[in-house]
Amino acid sequence: MNVLRRWPQVLWLTVVWVLLWGTVSVKIVLGGLLVAVLVTALFPLPLLPRLPLRPWRLVRLLGFVLMDLFISGVQVSWEALWYGPRSRAGIVAVPLLSRSNWAITLTAGAVALTPGSFVLQIDRRGFDAGEARLYVYALGLRDPEDAERVRTMVLRLQHKVIGAFGTPEELRMCGEAGE
Amino acid sequence: MIRDVVCAVLLLLGALSCLLGALGLVRLPDLPARLQAATKPQTLGLVLILVGTAVRLEFENAATLVLIVAFQVVTAPVISQIVARSAYRTGTMARDNLVVDDLADRMERDAD
Incomplete structure (x- = not known):
């Protein structure tokens, strides 16, 4: 059944x-x-393995996304009003930390929800060699340091997503203590 | 009284957010940048306006608004992402505007 x-x-x-x-x-x-x-x-959907759920980390993930939503909302409005047609953007490659569909989907969804950025391309090839990448489009970049900031942000987001939903094995891989 | 104030503040913030989105849509240079302005502040604005409305409604009617918010939050980013991806691949994106473009490097390497 x-x-x-x-x-x-x-x-x-x-x-x-x-x-x-x-x-x-x-x-x-x-x-x-x-x-x-x-x-x-x-119309049956594919059955996925049940996720481990860590409520406290989920709350922290939600808080992180909401903060990000607010801050980047202000930044993008500023960019549109002040720079307008002269505003610049960039596409930043971010290492992919998990190969599970859940973690990648949730990360891409959260990035897409925050103003000014979305995931343009997901490249899972060469995961074991550490070559898998998320390609994130971000608005309002001026120099390579800004690109580095975006990369750190998305990496932190991935850590939080895996912290909330990842399997114990993935937690170990990301160097997070399991609970 | 308090309800009225909360409702008014939320509605005004929502309207402001939508206005900023519209300004961005006019002022930003290329398709992906305009997509950002068209989807994100609009979503936030709609959410704020609906929450503001829900404050003044009875509980049963407010519950339906929660559904609208949920579907808006789930669908809008997905659509914007697909449009942006095809914009990049068909060359509608203003590449001179990009400070860094890691994806182009990757695609070049794949082409070799």
Whole structure:
């Protein structure tokens, strides 16, 4: 019974259904469950290994992303208002610290959410040789030192993502103490 | 009273954020830079405006707004990223504007 193993998806879809109706009643919850089970059975997503979850580190990751959101929001507004058409940008290669789809997706998502930057290209070739890279576009760079700053920022973000969701093995690889 | 003030502050901040996004859209030089202005401040502005609205609504209606925020936050970056990637590959990006371009080096090495 694959639907049973996909219970988190069923639960989430039911919550969305109830939120769309805006009221909680037995009829709506049961209807939502029915729709969720049908959708999950008809359009199954690939089953991924369950993630280890460290709540405190997740909170720290969220705090980090929110701070980043605010700071770079101000920076990009300044760049647009002050430099305007003369503003410069850069594409910075950042070493990839994990090969798991989850960690890469979450990192790319967080980078994309912060104003002024997104991941342009993910290159996973040569991971074992340490050659795998994320290519991050960032707005408002002036010199190579700024590029270094972006690189440090994205590396710290990756450490935090792996800290919150990584397997113990990945934690060791990044030199973080497991909990 | 407090609700009104919180609501007004959030709505104004949201509107300001959207305004900054619009200014960036006009003033920035090339496609990826404009994408930044078009997606990020707009998302933040929408989130602030919806939270401001939610403060004044009953709980049931506010819950639906949470869904809008969630889908906006999940979809907007993905789309901007795909557009930027194709902009880079088709050469719509102003390369002289780049201070560093590590990706070009990599692509050159791959071409050899």
